[in-house]
Amino acid sequence: MDLPGPFAVGRYARTLREELRKRARVQLIGEITGLRHTQKQSYFELRDAEGAVPCTIWANELAALELPEGALRDGAEFVAVGGPDYFIGSAASSPAFSFRVTHLRLAGEGDLLARLEALRKQLRSEGLFELQKQLARPRLPRTIGVVTAERGAARRDLLAGLERRGWAGRVIWAFAPVQDRRAAPAIGAAIQDLAATPEVETIVVTRGGGSLADLWAFCDETLCRTVAMLRVPVISAVGHERDSTLIDDVAAVACSTPTHAAEAAVPLDCNAAREALGRDAVGLRRAAERAVGSRSRHLVSLARGPARALRRERGALNQKTREIRAASERGLAERRAFQRRLATVVLARAARRAAGAEADSSREALHRAAVALRAHEPERTLERGYALAEAPDGEPLTSAAAARAADEINLRFSDGRIRVREA
Amino acid sequence: MAESASEKPESYEAAVERLEQIIDRLDSGQAGLRETLELCREGRELVTYCSAELDAVSEGLEELKLDELAAKLERA
Numbered sequence: 001m002d003l004p005g006p007f008a009v010g011r012y013a014r015t016l017r018e019e020l021r022k023r024a025r026v027q028l029i030g031e032i033t034g035l036r037h038t039q040k041q042s043y044f045e046l047r048d049a050e051g052a053v054p055c056t057i058w059a060n061e062l063a064a065l066e067l068p069e070g071a072l073r074d075g076a077e078f079v080a081v082g083g084p085d086y087f088i089g090s091a092a093s094s095p096a097f098s099f100r101v102t103h104l105r106l107a108g109e110g111d112l113l114a115r116l117e118a119l120r121k122q123l124r125s126e127g128l129f130e131l132q133k134q135l136a137r138p139r140l141p142r143t144i145g146v147v148t149a150e151r152g153a154a155r156r157d158l159l160a161g162l163e164r165r166g167w168a169g170r171v172i173w174a175f176a177p178v179q180d181r182r183a184a185p186a187i188g189a190a191i192q193d194l195a196a197t198p199e200v201e202t203i204v205v206t207r208g209g210g211s212l213a214d215l216w217a218f219c220d221e222t223l224c225r226t227v228a229m230l231r232v233p234v235i236s237a238v239g240h241e242r243d244s245t246l247i248d249d250v251a252a253v254a255c256s257t258p259t260h261a262a263e264a265a266v267p268l269d270c271n272a273a274r275e276a277l278g279r280d281a282v283g284l285r286r287a288a289e290r291a292v293g294s295r296s297r298h299l300v301s302l303a304r305g306p307a308r309a310l311r312r313e314r315g316a317l318n319q320k321t322r323e324i325r326a327a328s329e330r331g332l333a334e335r336r337a338f339q340r341r342l343a344t345v346v347l348a349r350a351a352r353r354a355a356g357a358e359a360d361s362s363r364e365a366l367h368r369a370a371v372a373l374r375a376h377e378p379e380r381t382l383e384r385g386y387a388l389a390e391a392p393d394g395e396p397l398t399s400a401a402a403a404r405a406a407d408e409i410n411l412r413f414s415d416g417r418i419r420v421r422e423a
Numbered sequence: 424m425a426e427s428a429s430e431k432p433e434s435y436e437a438a439v440e441r442l443e444q445i446i447d448r449l450d451s452g453q454a455g456l457r458e459t460l461e462l463c464r465e466g467r468e469l470v471t472y473c474s475a476e477l478d479a480v481s482e483g484l485e486e487l488k489l490d491e492l493a494a495k496l497e498r499a
Contacts, residue, residue: 138434138435138436139434139435139436139439140434140435140436140476140477140480142476142479142480145489159484162484163484166481167480168480168481168482168483168484169479169480169484169485170484170485170486170487171484171485171486171487172487172488172489172492173486173487173488173489174488174489174490175488175489175490190489193489193493194489197489197492266480268435270477270480270481273439273473273477274477274481277470277473277474277477280442280446280466280470281467281470283446283449284445284446284449284463284466284467284470285463287446287449287459287462287463288459288460288463291454291456291459291460291463292456292460295456
């Protein structure tokens with residue numbers, strides 16, 4: 001072993017004490033726990049969420065501080081001034097480390113605010129302020145859990161607020177001490193129990209106003225971390241408007257009074273909702289009636305419509321028929337008149353042509369044609385002494401067979417017919 | 424009209440939201456007869472649902488203590 005020593009332990013203990021006493025004197029802030037007094041000294045621990053230091057103060061020094069009666073008690077937030085010390089023990093008592101307190105004062109608003117600010121910064125940086133705010137809050141919960149003091153104005157105010165909302169559902173009370181930091185674990189347990197109750201849809205945490213020290217439990221880091229992680233929305237209404245506790249930051253909604261908390265817990269104004277629902281029901285019925293009514297009226301008018309329309313159409317049709325008939329008669333007459341006019345014009349033209357000098361050559365041609373035509377006429381042949389054999393009906397008989405077949409034969413001369421009988 | 428009317432609404436707020444949509448649509452006067460009657464039927468169901476929800480918080484405040492509730496559950 002290359003280490004120094006072995007030293008006599010008593011000497012080492014004294015050296016350790018000297019070393020510790022050389023350390024800087026500081027101020028510590030925390031909660032008093034395990035306070036006990038002996039004739040010569042008072043003992044307590046100064047504690048917060050992260051750790052603790054055992055403290056001692058000489059009885060005479062404590063008395064000289066003239067603290068208010070009852071101020072120094074478990075759960076109270078104090079600032080202790082002093083430094084580390086080491087009691088080396090004696091024949092009758094064990095050695096012990098302690099923070100030797102030379103001055104002690106109740107933590108002031110300023111001290112608490114500074115701590116609160118540090119905590120707030122820490123929790124915000126971890127995103128714990130957002131979790132509850134992302135939860136859906138029911139507009140009309142049937143069951144609300146409430147953490148508050150059993151005897152307190154907050155309870156009464158909350159109930160009054162709920163009544164004003166027209167809400168008369170189920171409230172599950174989880175009563176807990178709400179004063180100073182000792183209350184924090186009990187409040188945390190109550191909130192967790194409510195959150196674990198399936199019917200509970202929303203949790204309200206409320207207490208009346210007080211000093212920041214009074215409300216300090218609601219700034220407890222452990223409590224606030226617990227609330228932040230819950231899946232049931234928590235509505236906080238701790239202290240008055242100007243008071244801002246850490247639970248307000250992590251809660252889904254922070255309200256200034258228990259009455260406001262009632263409104264946040266039941267966002268729906270049930271009285272107004274009942275009226276609105278009644279109106280909606282009436283509106284729906286009217287819409288249905290209107291839709292059916294106006295259409296049925298339309299149907300009725302349509303049903304009446306065809307007869308009227310038919311009458312109208314029939315009248316129009318008759319009129320048209322009359323018009324068409326008149327028009328066609330008129331048309332026929334006109335056409336006849338036109339044809340007559342046309343014939344007149346043609347004849348007039350023919351007459352003009354016949355009379356016109358320019359028509360001489362064609363008249364001559366016509367004359368020649370007439371002469372030629374006449375040369376072929378049977379009359380011309382008969383005039384030269386021929387006769388034409390005809391059946392009684394005037395049909396020419398051009399062969400002996402046809403003549404034999406006929407009952408009788410007529411012979412046509414240029415000057416008349418004679419009947420011929422077979423001998 | 425993706426939502427089916429015969430399904431129970433998810434929550435009071437969902438029911439009220441749908442009811443408002445229905446009334447807006449009816450007020451617009453653009454719905455045909457079949458749609459109007461369908462909307463009215465769905466609306467009436469929603470009104471019935473909402474009314475039941477309101478009735479559930481109208482029958483008088485019920486106050487329970489968590490400790491007593493827990494004790495009762497333990498006995499059960």
